[in-house]
Amino acid sequence: MTAALELKGLTTRFQTRTGHVTAVNDVSFAVQKGRILGLVGESGSGKSVTGFSILGLIAPPGEVCAGEVLVDGVDLRQLREEEMRKMRGRKVAMVFQDPMMTLNPVLRVGDQMAMAVRVHRAMSKPAAFEEARKALDAVGIPAAAERLRAYPHQLSGGMRQRVAIAMALLHSPSVIIADEATTALDVSIQGQILAEVRKLCDQTGTAIVWITHDLAVVSSLADDICVMYAGRIVERGTAQQVIDYPRHPYTRGLLDSIPARHAPGTPLPQIPGSTPQLSRLPTGCPFRPRCPKASDICATPPPTHAIDGQTVLCHHPLERS
């Protein structure tokens, strides 16, 4: 079966004054129909850039310089700009982090949604509004017809993010990329939206790439997890494998710093240091300066180990304990 989305060796570079910076480095993964992939990493690890690279929305000085982006088996990188534009929103949709900023403040929700409908389907305005209303119903917005007449600032944060998700769902795309889509919301709203997304994904067969820094969120939502560090995927596996038996020291560190996994009163372990600057990566494994297991050999590029479909990019992969 062709995957809904498959990346092969995707590499995105940015031209800076000091030279090239590789924000996404040889990233490969696949998401099957109806599955959710969690793409996890700290800020600056390249997860959002991966999302924008998939949609072909990297603007100069950035450039996707290698790899394939296959959606239902079609390589988006081979398409001309106009064909690519027609894929956006129709085959691949995206939801962003900040629901305050993603909707245009001076246009009514209904007008914005109708525009998004009509750009890919020739239909009358009233018909497009009807589509929009159905989409709002589907994401659990009460009194959808009234909400269409509202301006974004008249809706709550959670409501706005539901609108954004409804807009992503308008054309039943093969893939939705959700970039920190619930990060800005209350925990209770976040839970509701995650449940809603899971349900919709099961119903429509849409594949979702859920980009977040929050391992706790993906552990309950995703089927598979990719952990990114400094532009590379350092560990990949099913959610259960990665959460229960992390094999990369970085994944281990991320999991250990989730407060809920520790008894109250015990000190919280943390990963020392901070995300490296992409322009000044150390040789070999980029996690080396922060890694508790680092040794001399880590100055050489780390090899890939694979067990039961769980892959890890490390010289010293952790054993299953």
Next chain:
Amino acid sequence: MFGYLVGRLSQAVVVVFVMSVIVFVGVYAIGNPIDVMIDPGATAEIRENLIRQYGLDQPLWRQYFTFVGNVFQGDLGRSMVYNISVTSLVFSRLPATLELVLVSVTIAAVIGIPAGLYAGYRPNSIAAKLIMALSVLGFSVPTFWIGMLLIMAFAVELGWLPSGGRGEVGNFLWFQTSLATTNGWSHVILPAINLSLFKLGLLIRLTRAGMVEAMGAEYVRFARAQGLPDRQIVFSHILRNISIPVVTVFGLELGSTLAFAVVTETVFNWPGIGKLIIDSILQLDRPVMVSYLVMVVILFVIINLTVDLIYARLDPRVRLKGGS
């Protein structure tokens, strides 16, 4: 909405009142108009008579209240120089300035906004750099100099257009305007271009700045991610957002151009209101100065109110509240 209008209008009344006091006192402090008006050789008796005739022997506060009382009866006083009523003097000059200003702001908007949009959309293109260079010229080269160049080029050398003055007046609906005749247009076009250059530069820069900012905004990224073509993103999403600051500045510019088009009017010998006020300041023609300045205040109040109303139409987050 109604409460808001009432609030704004009462505010306007206070502004006009305060302004009239300031203007009255200020003009009083400039100098004595009698010294300018009469022959230095006139006898003291003639002088005294004239002073009494204009009420200049009264204390300042009484002069002010006489003025205000007359204003309420629709009488802005008589010009000391032209010896006709200020109202008819101002209204004989106003249409000329109005048509000049209208043509010039239209030129500025029709060229400036699209040029600014393009310069912001493709900031690194050669055309954008050219547009920006022109906008700098627009605001930094003195108006009178450009005006003289225009006259040199189009009136003297090429002989295509007249060098100054207002053209024939025709009827358009209920108005008498030179914009109704071809001859009128041939006269208005040069001064209007001259007057529009500064505003053109301003509008280009303002629109470009808004466009550049909007192109990086999240809602534009989101619109891109929905597959909207750039044309639709610019015209349906961005234009409305950036028109908010543009409308504000445009309104203020409209007001100040109406009030202070004097340089262009002088260069092109345009019989407008700017020339009238400069003449009346030179001749210490108090009633004209006071009435004119109060009129300018009223003009700005009206423009600001209109801008606020348009604002509320453009930006749904702006609520017009009654009172303050």
